[in-house]
């Protein structure tokens with residue numbers, strides 16, 4: 001099976017977690033895109049969706065799914081999204097697609113975070129994947145210096161030869177060469193740096209369920 005087929009399998013499985021007659025929170029990235037395509041097939045059963053990025057909102061709308069602002073929604077039974085890495089305890093690195101801040105905000109409203117990923121994303125220790133940190137542009141240099149003191153090497157993320165600008169008008173610093181022994185503590189420390197908007201560690205509030213796609217089927221991890 002290809003990686004895309006594994007992503008499609010978990011996306012299909014995730015539909016079981018969508019609550020009829022409610023809004024669904026939708027993540028960003030290639031796995032979330034497969035989920036959106038599956039969601040389109042049952043769009044008449046839901047009230048609509050809350051998107052975690054402009055790209056996701058556009059894809060949802062292209063399928064005729066109603067997209068509402070998070071401010072209009074008080075109850076969100078589930079948030080469904082991919083991850084760049086996930087541990088057997090449900091802590092994740094996210095933000096490879098630069099959508100970490102809106103993802104964390106939408107996830108914070110949801111009763112359940114359902115992570116969908118192909119099996120290659122499961123790791124015992126987070127940090128091989130660069131840890132994204134969204135930063136206010138004027139604070140980029142000072143935040144990079146402070147991040148370097150926590151270990152790892154800070155790299156400003158570029159796209160098309162220019163610093164990548166997020167949906168929120170911020171930049172991303174990727175921290176490479178980390179071995180994250182205590183994800184909750186590192187999330188706390190990075191959150192405290194002035195100028196940091198969000199760190200792509202989802203540990204204090206990790207996933208509640210992870211649907212992992214493997215060649216022998218979808219494995220469900222519950223945390």
Ligand SMILES: O=C[C@H](O)[C@H](O)[C@H](O)COP(=O)(O)O
Pocket residue numbers: 027028029030031032081082083084093094095096097098099100103
């Ligand atoms: O900002 C992007 C998100 O955190 C994605 O959920 C994450 O990067 C995983 O993306 P993909 O499903 O494309 O591997």
